[in-house]
Amino acid sequence: MPKISRLSGCSDWIDLSFVERERTPRQLMELGIRLHLAGLSFSNTVRELEKFGVERSRKAVHDWVHKCDLQPAVDENPNHIALDETVIQLDEYRYWLYTAVDPETNKILHIRLYSTTTTVLTERFLQELAEKHNLDDAVFLVDGAKHLQTALRRTGLRFRYEKHGNRNAAERVFREIKRRTSSFSNCFSHAKPSTAESWLQAFAVWHNATN
Structure with missing residues (x-):
């Protein structure tokens, strides 16, 4: 064929x-x-x-x-990681999408969907990220969100405040996800959070494979 x-x-x-x-x-x-x-x-x-x-x-x-249960690949060794979060709407409910992106390769390293946003959940996200990738040389790029900075301090990870520049790698991923999910309604309409997260992780694998 x-x-x-x-x-x-x-x-x-x-x-x-x-x-x-x-x-x-x-x-x-x-x-x-x-x-x-x-x-x-x-x-x-x-x-x-x-x-x-x-x-x-x-x-x-x-x-x-x-x-298919697609999951982003593991064992990356990033020098910088753009860390950010954004709101995703599932019907009338708001969820927070966390993502970690390597701005040098544009790869999504880890992506999760939570029902709220707290320092504790951010720490959990970072712990999962550390289990998947080598973060020894990584410097996290974050905005002024205090809970992100607090979680990074608690977990002993290096970071620096960056308003634009390489941190925009995460913003670009968010823009594409929001464009995709708003362009047709049958992706997240009436979807369970676990289903939405599964799609987001599958999207991350496709994104990484085509960049």
Whole structure:
């Protein structure tokens, strides 16, 4: 299927080990996952798959994305980390999206969704980040948020205040996430926080693979 290969590109980062009895060819499943994470709504992804003679529901594509359990790679050695948070709306509820980005590679190192924002939760986020990556040489770039700076002090991590510059790497990721999730409603509409976080982590893997 040369046309499929041309559209799907390298999909080494997609793990379809969860597949047992799936009537859709794996190459087309990978294509569906890539197309959705690249920016297509579930409806438009379904339409693209129909061009290859595959008729699947939006829920089927949704399930492929979430069953893959995509997680950003580990064992990075960043020199700088842009640390920030932003608000994500799930129906009428507000959640806080934490992200850590390597501004030199533009890779998302860690991403989590919390129901609130506190110093304790920030410390938990940093502990998870430290478990995944080597932070020995890392300097965190943060804005004036006191709870971020307090959590970094408590965990013994180095940081400096930076209003613009490399810290904007996290802002760029936030802008893209917000653009993507507002451009079509069936991604976060009526979604559970765990489902939204799963999509955000899958987006992070796609983002890292294409940068």
